[in-house]
Amino acid sequence: MDADVQGDVDGNFTVQAGRSDTISDAAMYSDDREMRKRRAEYVHAAVDGRNVKSGEEMTIPIPRSDDGVVELLGRLEADREEVRQTDIDALEAEIDDAVYDLFDLTDEERAVIERYLDVF
Secondary structure, three states: OOEEEEEOOOOOEEEEEOOOEEEOOHHHOOOOHHHHHHHHHHHHHHHOOOOOOOOOOOOOOOOOOHHHHHHHHHHHHHHHHHHHHOOHHHHHHHHHHHHHHHOOOOHHHHHHHHHHHHHO
């Protein structure tokens, strides 16, 4: 589902999920307006891009402390940055080499597999 954080004139935030679902919960509330927004961003991160069937319910554990929300959002951003910096081709080559070694393939056998993979 596609989700967006929505703010109102009172400084409260909800998460709009899909066309018609609005997510709000007392656990998304904080005395601080910026933290209410961060809590909504946390919920947004939990639901954005997920496949959910009509009528399906999901539980999203929200930290009680504002510091917990900030910590988890920070970890999420760090993970996203690590993924952005990861060279997928290098990882695939490393996995290929590990599999070739596992099956004790010769250089000639490896070359045959690589040619096959290039075609398909």
